[in-house]
Amino acid sequence: MPTESLTELFTRWLRAWTARDIAALIDMYADDCIVETPTMGTLHGRQALEEAERKLFANFQDIRFEDTELMVADNRLVVTATVTGTDILGNLTRPGTALRFPAVLLWTTENGRIVKEHRLWDFSGFVLQRVERELNDAAEIQRLLLPPGGLTGDGFEVAASSIPARTIGGDFFDYFEVAGGGFAFTLGDITGKGPSAALLASSVLAILATGGHTAHPGVALEAANRAMLRRAVPGKFATLVFATLSKDGRLTYSNAGHNPPLLVGRNGAQWLRTGGTFVGVFERAQFEEETLQLQAGDRLVVYSDGITEARNTEDAEFGEERLVSCVDANREQAPAALVRSILETVQQFSSGTRQGDDLTVLVLSCSRT
Numbered sequence: 001m002p003t004e005s006l007t008e009l010f011t012r013w014l015r016a017w018t019a020r021d022i023a024a025l026i027d028m029y030a031d032d033c034i035v036e037t038p039t040m041g042t043l044h045g046r047q048a049l050e051e052a053e054r055k056l057f058a059n060f061q062d063i064r065f066e067d068t069e070l071m072v073a074d075n076r077l078v079v080t081a082t083v084t085g086t087d088i089l090g091n092l093t094r095p096g097t098a099l100r101f102p103a104v105l106l107w108t109t110e111n112g113r114i115v116k117e118h119r120l121w122d123f124s125g126f127v128l129q130r131v132e133r134e135l136n137d138a139a140e141i142q143r144l145l146l147p148p149g150g151l152t153g154d155g156f157e158v159a160a161s162s163i164p165a166r167t168i169g170g171d172f173f174d175y176f177e178v179a180g181g182g183f184a185f186t187l188g189d190i191t192g193k194g195p196s197a198a199l200l201a202s203s204v205l206a207i208l209a210t211g212g213h214t215a216h217p218g219v220a221l222e223a224a225n226r227a228m229l230r231r232a233v234p235g236k237f238a239t240l241v242f243a244t245l246s247k248d249g250r251l252t253y254s255n256a257g258h259n260p261p262l263l264v265g266r267n268g269a270q271w272l273r274t275g276g277t278f279v280g281v282f283e284r285a286q287f288e289e290e291t292l293q294l295q296a297g298d299r300l301v302v303y304s305d306g307i308t309e310a311r312n313t314e315d316a317e318f319g320e321e322r323l324v325s326c327v328d329a330n331r332e333q334a335p336a337a338l339v340r341s342i343l344e345t346v347q348q349f350s351s352g353t354r355q356g357d358d359l360t361v362l363v364l365s366c367s368r369t
Contacts, residue, residue, distance in 0.1 A: 006072050006109060010079060013114075018064060020057050026050050030113040037119045060085040065103070079105035083121065147174055150336045153183055156245060159335035160187070160362035161343060162304075163355075171304045171360035172201040172240075174209060181247045184217075187302040187362045188240025188258060188279075204228070204238050204279070217242040217254035218287040221279060225256075225287075228280035237280040241272075241302050249294045249366055254287040259305050262320075264327050265298035271320075272300075294366040299331050299338065302364075306357030307342065310350045318349050335363040 009028060016024040026046050029035075035043040040052045056063070063085035071078040083103045089095060106118040150159035160173045170190035178184045186208055190201045207224045220242050228238065241261055243253035253261070255275030263270045274290035294300075303323070310318040323342070330341040339361045346359060 005112070006075070006077050007070060009109065009112065009114075010070060010077060010107075014065060014068070022050060022053055022057075025053060028114055029117075030110065030115045033113075033115055033117070035117045035119070038121050059087075059089050060099075061088055062086050075109045077105070077107040077109070079107070081105070147176070151175060154181070154247060155249060155367055156183065156364060157335050157367065158183075158185060158362065158364045159339050160360070161339050162358060162360040163343060164358045165306065165355045170201050171306070171358035172205050173302075173360060173362050174205050175362075176209060178244060183245045184243065185245075185302075185362065185364065186240055186242045187304065187360060188238050188256075189304045189306075189358070189360070190238050191236055201238075204240070208242065216289060217244060217252055218275075218289045221254050221256050221276070221287040222285070225279045225282075225285050229283055237278045239278055239305075241275075243302075245294070245364070250291055251294050251300070252289055252291045254289045256287055259303060259308060261300055261302040262323060262327060263292070263298060263300050264324070264331055265295055269324050269328070296367055297331075298366045299327060299335075300364040300366075301327055301338075301342070302362040303342070304358055304360040306355075306359045307346055307361060309357060310346050310359070311353060311356065312350050313352045318346055322349070335365050338363045 013025065013028055015021075016028070026049060029046055029049060031046055033043075033045065033049065035049050035052075037043065037052065040055070043049045043052050063083060065081040066084055068079055068081040071080075081103050082100060084098070084100045087095065087097045087099055090097075101121060104120040106120070107114050108116040147160075149161060150157070152158075158175055160175075162171050162173065164171070171188070172190070173185070173187040175183065175185035186205075188201070188204065190204070204224060207227045208220060221240075224238075239256060239258040241253060241255050241258045243251060243261075245251050253272055253274070255261070255273060257276070257278040260271040260273045263272060272290065272292075274288050276287035277285050279285070301323070308318055308320055308323055312318075322345075326342055326345045327338070330338050333341060342361050342363075343359055
């Protein structure tokens, strides 16, 4: 086909496209045409193409080509252009968003008709916006599933906060009342990051909230272990601390492979290591318990490994010693203030580096004499 005829074919095609003249547009394609698209797959024949074009025009009612340039070689045509329009239904990003992205059309023609067309739309930025929006929605749901940032009870006060390394994280915490007027709390970490870790964290929280109201910490962890193994996710497990606080100030805890909580009080600093292995790995795992009598002024700090493993620009870890120093220096603060102090100290330490893991802290204070 001469160059002028192929150029004229595109001119007629663009006129039909702009006018939404489906009949005129489809008439320019061969009966057995093949059209490859990034959104609707490979289309075979005029009927499939017609259905696809009608759907495209319905979803993007003002879509149009701008700044077109043509390159012709024998029976082939390459068109570069800018596509603009409005994402009416939110197929790529938020509904009503104005779009503008580069596009390429590759045509092969025979006997004056298009027999093969390859469409290339570079709307990766809009796809990314959609993914980010969905992740932000998931992060908001995750925040709503966590308990309020602080709670004051009979003789105790608790506060917690979590800063995910990504939009959504794999750290979790919870606290709730148990039978007999006691109080229970947990903090843990799912291996990995992102959506899969967040989903599993929500599952573990639900298991503990259901089975932890009346159980001892070790029993609650055994139940959580069995539940995770029934629906095991390859390569995923949880480390966590589960504890109860009685009305007379007795703290009973079990540590399932997690960083040891730090208890700071009149007798100095103590690490709470009693427990067992990870949750969701070994079928017959058992978890030991330890009971401690809390005193007025005691501060219990439970944290995820993102705290002690945070690194600075010299690749040094924050570590347990810095955590003890931070808690000791701020031990008179209320739990919410102490949580902020710990997080701010870690962030200042690692300033200039990328946050590598979720940062989660829970602080429990005892006011009983």
